[in-house]
Amino acid sequence: MTTADLVRLESVTHVRGATTVLSDISLSLPPARLAVLAGRSGSGKSTLLHLMAGVMSPTSGTVLVDGKPAVGHHEWDRVALLPQRPALAPELTVAENAHLPARLRGRTPPADLLTRLGLSGLAARPAHDTSLGEQQRTAIARTLVLTPAVALLDEPTAHQDDEHVALVLTALTTAVTAGTLVVAATHDQRIIDLADELLPLRSGHLEPAR
């Protein structure tokens, strides 16, 4: 294994029902990069993120994170996932949700995390009393709070206006500078333009980057 192999997929195929969602995907991603999975709706972006997160197993092939199978290793400081729906604990506050992975490990969350995502004024508000965009930014903060080795983000700007897109982009590039491999699935050209590694998916096939 080399540093180029933080996330490595070897001949990954994934079938759901009668549909081959991903076909023979092989790739290798190093730390401290922004990798962007780009492709039309239904091209397999979310499925590929879920395989990297180890919450699904491929039908065939291998998904490795730092040389170990992705499935069965769910430490948040190793691989953190932002799902398409924020999946917050609704009764907890914005700060409690964002800081939860740190509190569970007895670690102090970064003091400026909420401010960087435009959430400082909402820290004490229950998550269920915030907008969808605010919930998404809270979930992004939760994804990044431990500076994970790998951060997987599904459509991280889907519910954001231009001002908040800028905050999200800065949060992603700051994580990359700190050494995180950030993998974002998106249609958003503003993220695609920042990509260190562009991974275009078309109907479950990985195309050569332009």
Ligand SMILES: Nc1ncnc2c1ncn2[C@@H]1O[C@H](COP(=O)(O)OP(=O)(O)OP(=O)(O)O)[C@@H](O)[C@H]1O
């Ligand atoms: N539970 C399921 N059973 C069968 N097929 C599924 C299931 N979930 C997703 N699919 C199919 O797998 C394909 C890839 O879905 P996926 O969610 O990975 O795409 P995506 O590129 O993330 O799409 P979007 O941009 O709309 O989120 C689609 O054709 C979808 O219909």
